[in-house]
Amino acid sequence: MRVTGGTVRGRRLATFRGMAIRPTSDLVREAVFDLLGQDLSGIRVLDLFAGTGSLGIEALSRGAEEAVFIDDSLKAIELIDKNLRLCGLEGSGFPLRKNLSRGLPEKHPAFLKRFDLVFLDPPYGKGFILPLLKELDERDVLTPFSRVVAQSEKKEYLPETVGNLKTAKVRTYGATRITLLNYEEDS
DSSP: BBBBBSTTTTOOOOOOOOSSSOOOHHHHHHHHHHHHHHEEEEHHHHHHTTOOOOOHHHHHHHHSSEEEEESSSSSHHHOOOOOOOHOOHHHHHEEEEEGGGGGGSSSSSSGGSOOOEEEEOOOSSSHHHHHHHHHHHTTTTEEEEEEEEOOOOEOOOOOSTTTEEEEEEEEEEEEEEEEEEEEEEOO
């Protein structure tokens, strides 16, 4: 698995071996950044169910200022640290260990500032996406005009609207559905 764009394009990322994890393929990551645009200068990123950290690292490579990576697995947190070092991005990325089935972290310093982009790539078929979309909408963690990229199984459809999050684009790549939602804050 390699970084597909930006300043560390082509850098090989360390991956899990023999574990039940589904890293986002290079093809799907490229498609996600085709939807988002290649220049993510100055934004703050939240990578939920981060796994290898590939999505957040891709954003950092494309100019994101900071990325917070959250995963429940200690091995994933160690792997994200390793991948940040491999890419020379360790000063811009911050892994946190948290079980997201219980929601986002409460009162953590990483959540004192809002996020401009959120990647939501949970294990398929576990029902994590909708509750987390609702929490992202209800808590003060998104900037006006934030974007959320939700990755799900091809057969899983998300509502067009979740609070202030509105579906902007849906694309399917093989067995994967990518839903891009825009946060449109109430006036």
